[in-house]
Amino acid sequence: MGNRVAIIGVGMSKFGELWEKNLREITLEAGMMAIFDSQISGKDIDAICVGNMSAGRFTGQEHLGALAADVGGLGNLPAYSVEAACASGGAAVRQAYMSIKSGEHDAMLVFGCEKMSDVNQTEAMNTISVASDWEWEGLFGATFPALFGMMARRHMMEYGTTEEQLSLVTVKNHANAAHNPFAQFQRPVPLKVVMGSGLLADPIRILHSSPVTDGAAALVMCNEDVAKKYSDTPIYIDASTQGSDTLALHDRESITEMKAVKISARQALEKAKLSINDIDVFELHDSFTISEIMLTEDVGIVEKGQGGKAVEEGLTELGGKFPVNPSGGLKARGHPVGATGVAQVVEIALQLRGECEKRQVDGAEKGMAVNTGGTGATSIVHILGRD
Amino acid sequence: MVGIIGYGVYIPRYRIKTEEIARVWGEPGEKLAKGLGVFEKSVPGPDEDVATISVEAARNAVKYARIDPKDIGAIYVGSESHPYAVKPTGTIVAEAIECTSEMTCADFEFACKAGTAAIQTCMGLVSSDMIKIGLAIGSDTAQGRPGDALEYSAAAGGVAILVGKGKPVATIETTVSFTTDTPDFWRREGEDFPSHGARFTGEPAYFRHVGAAANLLFRKTGTTVDDWDYFVFHMPNGKFPLAMGRQLKVPNEKLEDSLVVRQIGNTYSGSAMMGLARILDIAEPGSKIFMVSYGSGAGSDAFAITVEDEITKHRGEVPTVDDYIARKTYVEYATYAKYRRKIKALG
Amino acid sequence: MAEKGVAGVWRKIRAIYNIQGNQCKTCGNYYFPPRLVCPTCRRKGQLEIHKFKGLGKIYSFAIVRQAPDHFKRQMPYVIAQVELDEGPRLTAQIVNVDVDKVEIGMRVRACFRKISEQGHEGIIVYGYKFEPTMEVTGHD
Numbered sequence: 040m041g042n043r044v045a046i047i048g049v050g051m052s053k054f055g056e057l058w059e060k061n062l063r064e065i066t067l068e069a070g071m072m073a074i075f076d077s078q079i080s081g082k083d084i085d086a087i088c089v090g091n092m093s094a095g096r097f098t099g100q101e102h103l104g105a106l107a108a109d110v111g112g113l114g115n116l117p118a119y120s121v122e123a124a125c126a127s128g129g130a131a132v133r134q135a136y137m138s139i140k141s142g143e144h145d146a147m148l149v150f151g152c153e154k155m156s157d158v159n160q161t162e163a164m165n166t167i168s169v170a171s172d173w174e175w176e177g178l179f180g181a182t183f184p185a186l187f188g189m190m191a192r193r194h195m196m197e198y199g200t201t202e203e204q205l206s207l208v209t210v211k212n213h214a215n216a217a218h219n220p221f222a223q224f225q226r227p228v229p230l231k232v233v234m235g236s237g238l239l240a241d242p243i244r245i246l247h248s249s250p251v252t253d254g255a256a257a258l259v260m261c262n263e264d265v266a267k268k269y270s271d272t273p274i275y276i277d278a279s280t281q282g283s284d285t286l287a288l289h290d291r292e293s294i295t296e297m298k299a300v301k302i303s304a305r306q307a308l309e310k311a312k313l314s315i316n317d318i319d320v321f322e323l324h325d326s327f328t329i330s331e332i333m334l335t336e337d338v339g340i341v342e343k344g345q346g347g348k349a350v351e352e353g354l355t356e357l358g359g360k361f362p363v364n365p366s367g368g369l370k371a372r373g374h375p376v377g378a379t380g381v382a383q384v385v386e387i388a389l390q391l392r393g394e395c396e397k398r399q400v401d402g403a404e405k406g407m408a409v410n411t412g413g414t415g416a417t418s419i420v421h422i423l424g425r426d
Numbered sequence: 427m428v429g430i431i432g433y434g435v436y437i438p439r440y441r442i443k444t445e446e447i448a449r450v451w452g453e454p455g456e457k458l459a460k461g462l463g464v465f466e467k468s469v470p471g472p473d474e475d476v477a478t479i480s481v482e483a484a485r486n487a488v489k490y491a492r493i494d495p496k497d498i499g500a501i502y503v504g505s506e507s508h509p510y511a512v513k514p515t516g517t518i519v520a521e522a523i524e525c526t527s528e529m530t531c532a533d534f535e536f537a538c539k540a541g542t543a544a545i546q547t548c549m550g551l552v553s554s555d556m557i558k559i560g561l562a563i564g565s566d567t568a569q570g571r572p573g574d575a576l577e578y579s580a581a582a583g584g585v586a587i588l589v590g591k592g593k594p595v596a597t598i599e600t601t602v603s604f605t606t607d608t609p610d611f612w613r614r615e616g617e618d619f620p621s622h623g624a625r626f627t628g629e630p631a632y633f634r635h636v637g638a639a640a641n642l643l644f645r646k647t648g649t650t651v652d653d654w655d656y657f658v659f660h661m662p663n664g665k666f667p668l669a670m671g672r673q674l675k676v677p678n679e680k681l682e683d684s685l686v687v688r689q690i691g692n693t694y695s696g697s698a699m700m701g702l703a704r705i706l707d708i709a710e711p712g713s714k715i716f717m718v719s720y721g722s723g724a725g726s727d728a729f730a731i732t733v734e735d736e737i738t739k740h741r742g743e744v745p746t747v748d749d750y751i752a753r754k755t756y757v758e759y760a761t762y763a764k765y766r767r768k769i770k771a772l773g
Numbered sequence: 774m775a776e777k778g779v780a781g782v783w784r785k786i787r788a789i790y791n792i793q794g795n796q797c798k799t800c801g802n803y804y805f806p807p808r809l810v811c812p813t814c815r816r817k818g819q820l821e822i823h824k825f826k827g828l829g830k831i832y833s834f835a836i837v838r839q840a841p842d843h844f845k846r847q848m849p850y851v852i853a854q855v856e857l858d859e860g861p862r863l864t865a866q867i868v869n870v871d872v873d874k875v876e877i878g879m880r881v882r883a884c885f886r887k888i889s890e891q892g893h894e895g896i897i898v899y900g901y902k903f904e905p906t907m908e909v910t911g912h913d
Contacts, residue, residue, distance in 0.1 A: 160841075161841040161842045161843075164839075164840070164841050165841055172806075174785075174806075175806045175863070175864060176864045178888065178889065178898075179852070179864055179865055179866060179888060179900075179902075180837060180840060180844050180847075180850060180852055180866050180888075181852045181864045182837055182839070182840055182841075182852075184835070184837075184839070185835040185837050185852040186835075187835075188834075188835025188836075188852075189833040189834060189835050189852070189853070189854055190833070191835075192833050192834060192835065192877070193832070193833040193877075196833075196877055237838070238836070238838050239837075239838060239839050240835040240836060240837045240838060240839070240852070241835060241836040241838070242835070243835065287806070287864070288854070288864070289854045289861075289862040289863055289864050290861075290862070294832075294833065294854070439869045471847075471868060471869075471886075472846040472847045473847060473866075473868065473886040473887040473888075473902070474886065474887070475887060475897075477887075477897070477899060478884075478885050478886050478887060478899065481885040481899075482884065482885055485885070486911075489911070509897055510897075518899060521786055521787070521790055522790045522791065522885055522899070524791060524824075742910040742911060743910075743911050744911040744912075745907060745909050745910075745911050745912050746909070749907060749909040749912070753869075753907055755871070764846055765846065767846075772845060772846055
C-alpha cells in the first residue's frame with residue numbers, strides 16, 4: 040500500500056433550480072462543505088480540478104479552474120477544469136486520483152459543477168446535444184431523449200423490456216431521493232403518474248428523464264499520509280478506470296449496451312480484486328431510466344437483457360441485493376451535468392461512512408460509481424472502499 | 427431534333443380539401459369546389475420548398491432518362507417561390523443530382539410560366555449545340571393570402587424536363603410565345619403574399635394570352651384541333667382550361683386527361699408541365715400533344731409535341747403523376763397554417 | 774469570420790445531399806458518415822469516396838415531441854437510425870409517414886429535405902431524410 044488515494048471530505052450544494060444562486064456561489068458552497076468535512080487546512084491543498092461540461096454555453100463563463108481557486112481564496116494554486124460531457128465530474132475525480140497517485144500532488148480539491156437553468160429550453164437542449172455527435176445526430180433533429188428513445192425501443196424489442204420497467208426505475212429512485220436532503224425531487228412518485236407523464240421522445244416520457252438541474256459537488260482527495268493526519272475514517276479509491284466508445288450512437292454494433300461501461304467496469308473490478316458480488320452499493324448513471332437498466336446489465340449485476348426484470352424484482356432497490364442509486368440517482372437527485380460524477384462519489388463515500396440515515400445501505404464496505412458521457416461514448420468507473 | 431429525353435415530377439404528400447378551407451371562411455365549400463373545379467390541393471411539408479421539390483423531380487428525370495448527369499450543360503429553375511430572393515435554386519439542384527461544375531445555371535421567374543420559359547431556353551442551347559442536355563424545371567410552393575380566392579388553388583409541386591437530342595421520348599416540334607405587359611397578378615419585393623386583379627385575371631389576361639399563343643401555334647404548324655390528340659392548358663383552376671377549350675372548340679375528351687388541377691390545385695410554374703407529364707405517362711407513341719402555358723404579367727408559351735416509340739422503354743423507371751397524386755394525407759386548416767408559416771409566432 | 778457556420782455547411786454538402794461517405798479499400802468496410810481514418814485498418818487503411826444508394830431499413834426510432842425551436846413546425850417528428858443496404862447506420866428523420874405507422878424493419882429511401890434554417894436571414898441547410906418506399910415501380 041502506501042500510495043493509496045483517499046477521500047477525506049465531501050460536500051454538495053443543494054441540487055435543483057437554484058434561481059437565487061450563480062455558478063460561483065454553488066461551487067463555493069460545495070467546496071466549503073468538503074473542506075469543513077475534511078477539516079483539512081487550506082495550506083495543505085496543493086491543486087484544484089473542476090469537472091464541468093459547458094459553463095461557456097450555460098452561463099457564458101469558462102476558465103473554471105482559476106474561478107474556483109479565486110472564489111475559495113486559494114490564491115495561486117494550480118487549477119484547471121476537465122470536460123467529458125456528462126462524465127466531466129468523473130473525469131475530474133479520476134484526474135485528481137492520477138495526480139495524487141503519481142505523487143505530483145498530495146491533496147486536491149475536486150469539483151463538479153453546472154448551472155443549467157439560466158438558459159432557455161432550446162439552448163439547454165442544443166448544449167446537451169453536443170455531447171452526442173452534433174454534426175451527424177443533433178443537427179438532424181436527434182435530441183438526447185430521442186437517442187435514448189432509440190436505445191429503449193431496441194432494448195424493448197430485443198429483450199422484452201417494458202414501459203412499466205422503464206417507469207419502475209423512476210419510482211425506485213424517487214423513493215430513495217425522498218431521504219436525500221440534497222436531492223432535487225425529495226418525494227416519491229407513483230407508477231401510474233410516471234406512466235402517464237408526457238412523452239418526450241416515445242417511448243421516453245418526461246418522468247423517465249433526468250431533469251435540468253443546477254448544482255455542485257466537491258471532494259477533498261489526498262494521499263494516505265495526509266488522510267491519516269486528518270481522518271480516522273478515510274474512504275479509499277480502490278480503482279479508477281475509464282473507457283471510450285464511438286461518439287455517435289449509430290456507429291456502434293449494438294445500441295442496447297454500453298461497451299465502454301462493460302470494459303471499464305470489468306477493469307475496475309479486476310484492479311480492485313473484487314467481484315460484482317463484493318460491491319454493496321452502486322451509483323449508476325441514469326440520465327434516462329433506460330440507461331440504468333442497461334448499466335445494471337453492463338456492470339455485471341445481471342445478464343444482458345435482465346435489467347428491467349432486476350428493478351421489477353427489487354434487486355436494485357434499497358434493501359435489495361444490489362442497491363442502485365440510493366441517492367435518487369440523476370433522475371431524482373438531479374443532473375447538473377458536470378457535477379453528477381462527483382456527486383455520485385460523494386454518495387458512495389457517505390454510504391461507506393454510514394452517514395446516509397434513512398437511505399443507508401447497511402454495512403456497506405465497497406461501492407461503485409459509474410459516470411457516462413453522451414450516449415455512452417465515455418465511461419468512468421470508480422470503486423471505493425473503507426478499511 | 428430537339429426533344430424531351432426524360433422527365434420527372436414531384437408532388438408533396440399533404441392535401442387540404444377546398445371544403446376545409448371554405449369552412450374556415452364561412453363559404454359554401456361544396457359549391458365553391460365545383461365552381462372552381464378544384465376539390466383539393468397539395469400542401470408542402472414544413473421541410474419542403476422549391477429546392478427540395480425541384481431536386482426530387484430532377485432526380486426522377488435523370489433516373490427516367492438514364493443519363494449521366496455530367497452531360498447536363500444547363501439548369502434553369504422556374505418558380506415564383508424560390509427559397510432565396512438572392513442565391514439560385516438551380517445550384518442546389520445541380521449539386522444534389524451530381525452535375526459537373528462546367529455548366530451554366532440560373533433561376534427564372536415569370537409567374538406560372540417560368541418553367542416553360544426554361545424549356546425554350548434549353549431548346550435553344552441544345553439545338554445550337556451549345557450544350558448536350560438542358561434541365562428545365564417548373565416548381566412552386568405557391569402561397570395564397572389567407573381568405574383570398576387564391577388560397578383555394580395555390581399548391582405545391584414540380585416538374586423537371588431534360589431537353590436533348592439523340593433518342594427523345596417525345597419530340598418538341600416547335601414552340602411559339604405571346605407576351606404583353608398585363609399586370610393581372612404580382613407580388614412586390616418583401617411581400618409574403620401575391621396580389622391580383624380579380625376578374626381582370628380572366629379575359630384580358632389568361633384567355634387573351636393562352637388563346638393568342640394557341641392560335642399562333644395552329645398557324646405555325648398549319649394544323650387544326652383535329653390534328654391533335656391531347657391538349658394541355660395552364661390550370662389556375664379547373665374552370666379556366668375548360669373555358670379555353672370551349673373557345674378553341676377542343677373536345678372535352680382531348681383536355682380531360684391533363685386536368686390534374688382538380689386533385690392537386692395549381693402548381694404554378696409546374697402547372698401546365700404537370701399536365702404534360704400526366705399525358706406523357708399515358709399517351710401512345712405517335713400521339714400529338716398541344717400545350718400552352720400561361721404566366722401572369724403576362725405571357726404564354728405554346729409547344730407542339732410528338733410522343734416517340736422510345737417512351738415505352740422508360741416507363742416504370744420512376745413514379746408517375748398518378749402515383750404521386752394517389753399518395754396523399756389530408757390535413758386540416760390548422761396544420762396547413764402551421765406548415766405554411768401562416769402562424770406568425772412560430773417564425 | 775464566416776457568418777453562422779456557412780463554411781461548415783458548405784464543406785459537407787456532398788455528404789449530406791447525396792449520402793457520400795467512404796469505403797476502405799483495405800478491409801472493404803463502408804462508412805457513413807464519412808470517416809477520416811478507417812477505424813479497422815488505421816494507418817493501413819485506404820479510404821475512397823463512396824456514394825451510398827440511399828436505401829435501407831429502420832433499425833430503431835423515437836418520436837420526438839420536445840425539440841429545439843427550429844424543429845417546432847415539424848413536431849411530432851420521427852428520428853431513426855437507418856441501416857443502409859451497404860451496412861452502416863445513420864441518424865435521420867423519417868418523413869412522409871404517419872408517426873404511429875413507423876416500425877423497426879420498415880423499408881425506407883433517402884429523400885431531399887430542409888434540415889434546418891439558420892434563422893430568417895441565414896442560410897438553409899438541405900440534406901437527407903428518409904421516407905417509406907411507395908408501393909409503385911421506380912420508388913426504390
